[in-house]
Structure formats: structure tokens, C-alpha cells
Amino acid sequence: MRRRNLLLGAAAASVIPGSALGEVPAAGRTPWDVLIAGSGLAGLCAAATALESGARRVLVLEKGPVIGGHSAYSSGSLAVVIRKPHAGQKFDDSTETLLEDSKRVGGRVNEAIIRKVGDESESAADWLRSIGVPFSPVVFQAAGGIRPRCISTMGAGAGRAYVTAVNRRAKALGMKLRFGCALTGLVRKNGLWIARVNEKGAEREIEARTVVLATGGFTANEAMRSKYDPRLGPGMHTTANPHGLYFDGATGDGIRIGEALGAATAGMGNFQLLAYSGGRVLEYAGAEVYLDMKGHRFVNEAASTGELTAAILALPERSIWVVTDSRSVKGASLGLKLANGYVRKSETVAEMAHGMGLSPSALRKELDDFNAAARSRHDPRFGRTLFLQTVEQPPFYWGRETLNIHCSLGGLVTDTEARVLDRKGEPIEGLFAAGETTGVFGRDRPGGMALALCLVMGREAGRRAAKAAAKRAA
Ligand SMILES: Cc1cc2nc3c(=O)[nH]c(=O)nc-3n(C[C@H](O)[C@H](O)[C@H](O)COP(=O)(O)OP(=O)(O)OC[C@H]3O[C@@H](n4cnc5c(N)ncnc54)[C@H](O)[C@@H]3O)c2cc1C
Known part of the structure; x- marks a missing residue:
């Protein structure tokens, strides 16, 4: 005492x-x-x-x-x-x-x-x-x-x-x-x-x-x-x-x-864990393509949060490129993300590839493959079934995204x-x-x-x- x-x-x-x-x-x-x-x-x-x-x-x-x-x-x-x-x-x-x-x-x-x-x-x-x-x-x-x-x-x-x-x-x-x-x-x-x-x-x-x-x-x-x-x-x-x-x-x-x-x-x-403070501007699934830092798709983008998290954590950089096009319905954060440079807008695939440091022809091929899967609703590589649109109508909106820890x-x-x-x-x-x-x-x-x-x-x-x-x- x-x-x-x-x-x-x-x-x-x-x-x-x-x-x-x-x-x-x-x-x-x-x-x-x-x-x-x-x-x-x-x-x-x-x-x-x-x-x-x-x-x-x-x-x-x-x-x-x-x-x-x-x-x-x-x-x-x-x-x-x-x-x-x-x-x-x-x-x-x-x-x-x-x-x-x-x-x-x-x-x-x-x-x-x-x-x-x-x-x-x-x-x-x-x-x-x-x-x-x-x-x-x-x-x-x-x-x-x-x-x-x-x-x-x-x-x-x-x-x-x-x-x-x-x-x-x-x-x-x-x-x-x-x-x-x-x-x-x-x-x-x-x-x-x-x-x-x-x-x-x-x-x-x-x-x-x-x-x-x-x-x-x-x-x-x-x-x-x-x-x-x-x-x-x-x-x-x-x-x-x-x-x-x-x-x-x-x-x-x-x-x-x-x-x-x-x-x-x-x-x-x-x-x-959630990926949402960088390049993502959509609050719904079905209208985005996810690429690893080499420009390759690596996951079913419409998978559950847990599956997406595990796939991103398994990438060496734990970062991804997220791409959508002019037709998706963007969330309220778009203006701020464009102003801060988290999201960029490109008129061509070549311009986007340049910004990502990727080969334009390789990026074009990856997007062509994705759009073919979206049109046929058949994704032989990752089994995605939810396709609300193709991603091909400029301008493209894209940016780098990383995982943040949402809650314990x-x-x-x-x-x-x-x-x-x-x-x-x-x-x-x-x-x-x-x-x-x-x-x-x-x-x-x-x-x-x-x-x-x-x-x-x-x-x-x-x-x-x-x-x-x-x-x-x-
Ligand atoms: C961006 C974001 C969006 C979310 N959206 C949703 C949603 O829409 N719906 C949903 O259900 N959940 C959502 N969540 C999760 C949810 O917000 C949190 O789980 C919840 O708010 C936690 O509330 P809490 O009161 O337990 O803790 P907190 O709101 O984190 O408050 C804890 C407080 O304790 C203080 N503190 C810490 N240590 C001490 C100490 N030693 N002494 C005194 N004070 C201390 C902290 O500074 C803090 O102010 C979201 C979380 C985030 C980050």
C-alpha cells in the first residue's frame, strides 16, 4: 500500500x-x-x-x-x-x-x-x-x-x-x-x-x-x-x-x-487482409484483371477474399497490377486516387505497359487471352466464372495494389x-x-x-x- x-x-x-x-x-x-x-x-x-x-x-x-x-x-x-x-x-x-x-x-x-x-x-x-x-x-x-x-x-x-x-x-x-x-x-x-x-x-x-x-x-x-x-x-x-x-x-x-x-x-x-488502398477502384467483382509484376494473370480475380489474399501473399513482391477499363462503375475514391497517382488512366495498352515497365506485346497478349475467356465465360487457366465485361475499351484505369491488414x-x-x-x-x-x-x-x-x-x-x-x-x- x-x-x-x-x-x-x-x-x-x-x-x-x-x-x-x-x-x-x-x-x-x-x-x-x-x-x-x-x-x-x-x-x-x-x-x-x-x-x-x-x-x-x-x-x-x-x-x-x-x-x-x-x-x-x-x-x-x-x-x-x-x-x-x-x-x-x-x-x-x-x-x-x-x-x-x-x-x-x-x-x-x-x-x-x-x-x-x-x-x-x-x-x-x-x-x-x-x-x-x-x-x-x-x-x-x-x-x-x-x-x-x-x-x-x-x-x-x-x-x-x-x-x-x-x-x-x-x-x-x-x-x-x-x-x-x-x-x-x-x-x-x-x-x-x-x-x-x-x-x-x-x-x-x-x-x-x-x-x-x-x-x-x-x-x-x-x-x-x-x-x-x-x-x-x-x-x-x-x-x-x-x-x-x-x-x-x-x-x-x-x-x-x-x-x-x-x-x-x-x-x-x-x-x-484486403487489397483496396492502391490501384483498385471498383467495389464489386467481375470487371478487373489482376496481373503479377511480370504482367501475368495469377488468380481467379473473383475468388473469395481468403483465396485472393493467399495468392497475393505468395507473390515475391506481394504487389499486383489491377486493370479495368472505361465501362466499369468506379467507386468514390477514383478522383482522389487519380490525383494522388495511385491510379492512372491510359488511352492505349502500349502506354499502360510503358507505365508498368512491361513489354507492350506481352501485355496485349495477356489482355487478349483474358478477354477471350470473358467472352466465352470459360477461363481454362484459373476457372473464373464471374465476368461482367471484357477489359478492352479505352481509357484503361490501372494501378499497383498491395495488401493491407484489415482486422485481427x-x-x-x-x-x-x-x-x-x-x-x-x-x-x-x-x-x-x-x-x-x-x-x-x-x-x-x-x-x-x-x-x-x-x-x-x-x-x-x-x-x-x-x-x-x-x-x-x-
Ligand atoms: C478501413 C476499415 C473499414 C472497415 N469497415 C467495416 C465495416 O464496414 N463493417 C464492419 O463491421 N467492420 C468494418 N471494419 C472493422 C471494424 O471497423 C473494427 O473491427 C471495429 O471498428 C473495431 O472497433 P473497436 O472499438 O474494437 O476498436 P477501435 O475502433 O480500433 O478502437 C480502439 C481504440 O483503443 C485505443 N487504444 C489502444 N490501446 C490503448 C491503450 N493501451 N489505452 C487506451 N486506449 C488504447 C486505440 O487508439 C483506439 O482508439 C473496418 C475496419 C477498417 C480499418
Whole structure:
């Protein structure tokens, strides 16, 4: 106790002016009811719901300079099992169907949590609507989504819209949030959590009755991800930060802190990778040709994400040329990608070949072979069957594409009350986790399910943490 008081005293005295400490209790002051690490969708949902559930003192620690984590960069496709008519449309969907879809793509999944997400996704989306998220009436099939089950906000920046709305709600209810403040460890003492934090370089401790780990995944932690998948070594970036230009907090801190406390993990070797921040400008399959750096096709371009990922990772440069023509329907990123030079426009195959450093005659032959396969819908080399068009009508749009790491699918094991379980399957008292910090999906997940998980299980973590804190305080 004496050592801890000394530590607290030293940390507080050394760096943070007393006035700035107003929100954080020093030694001997009332502990926080709920301390949440991470201000992504899972963490903010936990904060808002803890406050709605009666917690009074809720503090969110955010390691980075802004709220939102990967959630704010996300496209916002939210998987919802829709039971009520939605904008006049009826859907034949159920929790059991969601579970079947999840098992089909993911194999070994946490069935109880997927059932909970299926049961509660619609009411959780209603909650988002009630706090100011304007959902579009369209229900669509997200990439990898298996069936139409996703909703999203109108306009661009849907992920940011969710984060902003939940943050506004939590702030209105009294949430406190500290930027540049990383949780670095947890110690259990006298029925409380002593959270070790690094706040803008200074080490300090904060007391809390309950803790929610919502620090996201570990796609930005090179050592950690390559420990579980040696193919994901240096030089790769996340889809949230594809050119390595921004702060990226997805370094697996919550998972490592949980593991140090004896928590179990699941699926740590499972990742999703996507090629989309470079030369690709289409958001659908069927109108592109993929070439290796020597200008040869190497894969069925319409294969599943997993097959494409494996084929690209097996190339020596792990980079590909992507070519489409004037007739495909380009995505919203086209203008920016042309301006930044990620995508180029060529009037002739020869001009394109020159830009790629390839022989014009060899590139022409490869494209002729592809177009013959597209016309006959018979691809003897790679067995592709989905051809929406040939690729031969200038101008050509082309660019170099590489893989980015989209999300990690492994993490802490929790139960349906968002309690972190130890390696014997017992809950660790007062410790909760939600979002990409948790391992739920197995080797892959249906599109839109990551945000659904953050929303449903983030809310559950907040609700349960508030209840546990109240019990502890009584
Ligand atoms: C570009 C992109 C598009 C996507 N699109 C979709 C989509 O359309 N639909 C879908 O379902 N999923 C999508 N995903 C995946 C989904 O967005 C993520 O899985 C989800 O948002 C993760 O949310 P989270 O709250 O768990 O973590 P995050 O949103 O990553 O938040 C974690 C936060 O914790 C902070 N943090 C980390 N360590 C600490 C620490 N030690 N102390 C304090 N704070 C810490 C981080 O800085 C970060 O702000 C997308 C992902 C990306 C990158």
C-alpha cells in the first residue's frame, strides 16, 4: 500500500498540474465506477451504456490524440438481423441463419456471442437511431456479407457518424475522456483495479471498481501479428492507415494486459487482409484483371477474399497490377486516387505497359487471352466464372495494389455478459472486454459483423460493468 501511495504521489506531483487532475481521483479518493480503455465504437458504447445503467463515474482512456480508433475509419456496414419491416421491406432472416453464415465462413466461432449479436442487433441499431444516427432505408450485402443484412448511414464517413453520435451521448451523460493516456497494466488490490497508465509520458495509477478492455485489435503491432502469422511481417499497414501516415492504436494492448492476468485467448492466428488502398477502384467483382509484376494473370480475380489474399501473399513482391477499363462503375475514391497517382488512366495498352515497365506485346497478349475467356465465360487457366465485361475499351484505369491488414479476428475470450474468462473458463472479477479486442469469429466473419459486435457487446460490457460497480460500492 505504501509503495502504491508513493507511486501515486510521485506520478501526480511530477507531471500533471493539480487542476488538470480534477477528473482523476488521486490516492484515497473515490475510485471510478467504470474505467474503459479505448474510445472506438466498443469503448464508447460501453461508456454511454454504463452511464445509462446507473454508473456515475465513467472514465475513458484513449492512447491516441482523437476518438474513434479503426471504428472511425470503417465503412460503416452494420450487420443487423432485421425482424421488423424495414422501410416497408420484410426480410427472412434470423439469429440461427446468422449463426450458420458465421460458422460457414469462420469455422470455430463463439456461438453464444454470435447468437446474442443476432438477438440484439436490431434493438442496438434502434438505440443508435435514437441517439441521432440517420440510417439509410437501404439494406445491402456488404463485401463478404453472404446475404443482404447490412444497414449504414447516409453519405460518406458512416463509421465516424456512429462514433460521433455515441461520444455525444456519453459526454452528455457525464463521461470523462483523457487523450494521450494509455492503459499499460492492471493489478487487483482490495477488490479494486489499480490501472497503470502512461499519460503523455508520465506513469501514474488510477483506481476503478471495474475495467472494460476495448483497445481494438493488433493489426498495427508488427511483432505481435507476425508471431501468429509470419507472413504479416514488416512493411505492411492497416486498411485504417494504409500508407503509414497516421497514428494507429491497434497494437493489441488490451489483449496483452488481459493475458498477463491469466485471460484465455481464441483465434489469434486469424486475420482479414484486403487489397483496396492502391490501384483498385471498383467495389464489386467481375470487371478487373489482376496481373503479377511480370504482367501475368495469377488468380481467379473473383475468388473469395481468403483465396485472393493467399495468392497475393505468395507473390515475391506481394504487389499486383489491377486493370479495368472505361465501362466499369468506379467507386468514390477514383478522383482522389487519380490525383494522388495511385491510379492512372491510359488511352492505349502500349502506354499502360510503358507505365508498368512491361513489354507492350506481352501485355496485349495477356489482355487478349483474358478477354477471350470473358467472352466465352470459360477461363481454362484459373476457372473464373464471374465476368461482367471484357477489359478492352479505352481509357484503361490501372494501378499497383498491395495488401493491407484489415482486422485481427483473435482476442480475449468473453462470455455473453462480456466478462473476460481465464484459462479455466472462469470470469476474472470486474474485468470486461468488447469489440476487436475479443476473439469471436474464427478464421473469417460475415461483412458488417465487426461493428455489430462492438455495438452489442460494447453495450453489454457497459451494462454489466455498471452493475458490478454498484454491487462493489454497496
Ligand atoms: C478501413 C476499415 C473499414 C472497415 N469497415 C467495416 C465495416 O464496414 N463493417 C464492419 O463491421 N467492420 C468494418 N471494419 C472493422 C471494424 O471497423 C473494427 O473491427 C471495429 O471498428 C473495431 O472497433 P473497436 O472499438 O474494437 O476498436 P477501435 O475502433 O480500433 O478502437 C480502439 C481504440 O483503443 C485505443 N487504444 C489502444 N490501446 C490503448 C491503450 N493501451 N489505452 C487506451 N486506449 C488504447 C486505440 O487508439 C483506439 O482508439 C473496418 C475496419 C477498417 C480499418
